[in-house]
Amino acid sequence: MIFRRRGKDDPTAAIQGFWAWWATARPRAEKLIAGTPDDALVAEIGDRVSAIHPGLQWEFTAGTDTAHRLVVTSAGDAGLRSLAERWRRAAPDADGTFGYASTRQGDPGALDGAVLDLAGHRLDLGELRFAGVVDTEANAVHVTVWHPVFPGLPEEARLQVAFLSLDWALGEDRVEIWIGAISTATEPGPDLTAAALAGVVAGVIPADGEALWSTLAGTRKGRPLVALVQTPLKAARWPAYDLHIRIDVPYRSRDENGFPAEDAFPALYALEDRIDARVDGAVVVAHETSDGVRTTHLYAERPAAAAVLEPLLLDWPDGRIRMKVTPDPGWTAVSHLAR
Missing domain, CATH: 3.30.300 (GMP Synthetase; Chain A, domain 3)
Structure with missing residues (x-):
């Protein structure tokens, strides 16, 4: 397995610092919303949010289950969506006065x-x-x-x-x-x-949350390719899943187009079933098949989700299975499969 570490600018300390500061600043925020001017507080919130990442935006809005809501949002920047979600997950529990969100809520x-x-x-x-x-x-x-x-x-x-x-x-x-x-x-x-x-x-959102899949066809390096893709393939569906896990599985038995021959499918499907059963904190979003290789794309919240898959990838009879784990908050690794 190849794993690339996250960058040195880990925002964890800035997120923890924000919430430690918020515990003491919240009474001032309540007065601000009630009409008491506090330019210093507005500047402090902006500085604290910028310390997490300067591309994030923040605002106070009316809540639905709470009187007020503090929102820190990526403002449409897919590369920052998981960071805003991590900020929200570190928030205190909502109460009657304040709730917290990582996206602007609709009304x-x-x-x-x-x-x-x-x-x-x-x-x-x-x-x-x-x-x-x-x-x-x-x-x-x-x-x-x-x-x-x-x-x-x-x-x-x-x-x-x-x-x-x-x-x-x-x-x-x-x-x-x-x-x-x-x-x-x-x-x-x-x-x-x-x-x-x-x-x-x-009306287009599945009421039961069932995954919807679509089939795509194309070429890769001049060879035919077919893909099975979760639709819509959007990072916002899994906002904290910012680690891309790519698993390349070779197969020897193939037809003239490079696709698996009939006798290759049972083993490939059995391996994918084992992967599905073991993933924890990860989601399978696509499969690609071309020229003797079947590629599975997953996204996860943490490296441990990939570590638990490693034992499943050993002793594959058709060659070495390769797994690569890469930080990818913008989901660029599967952008070619998104409609």
Whole structure:
């Protein structure tokens, strides 16, 4: 097994330092939210969050089960999503006053009565309308956003409104995982309210949490390739899983295209079943098969998830099985398999 260590800039101490500081600063935060100005506190929170990573953003919002919520978010940066989640997991238990989240939470009603000043225009967000087209192959919803003032806005500003409004209405996770292409319209046509769009998106999410898989075909190094992929293949579905585990299993018995011959499948499937049974704190997200090698891609929270698999990979009759473990918070190792 090849394992690459995490970088020297381990954020664990900064996360622990944030929560130790928060225990004493929280009363000031409650006064700030109640209306008592405290610029020093705002600066301190910003400094503490930046110490974890300067790309993270923070905000106070209204809670659902609590009066208030402190959010530290990656703001759409996939490479920071797991870090924001680790911050949240280290948080104290929520109570009646404060809860904690690593993504902006959605509320379709939040757009009603809200006003956004942008590029010299004042937008009543309650006038936004949406179109949602369900893509069954990608298990996603492609969204078009329209507002009466869009004809007077440049495309960059229109898209900024679209992304912000979708985050506020649906929540960052649902946008990242279940929304496909996002575009804007300058002519009337989209007619869904934010609440109606939320219903469309909810309709593509499996109610039972069952994994959905899709089959892809292509080539690798000029040889045919087939892949079986969890859909949608998005890191936000498993936000703390930032270690990529790649297992390459050779097979000798193959057909003219390099795929396993019929007699090779039982052993390959049995090995994958053993891997599935042993994974702890890890998830299998894809299989690729090409030119005598079957590759399994997993993501895990910690190196121990790979260590428990090592005994399963010994004494393979068709050659040496290779396992490589690499930090990959942005899931770049499987980006070629994402739709």
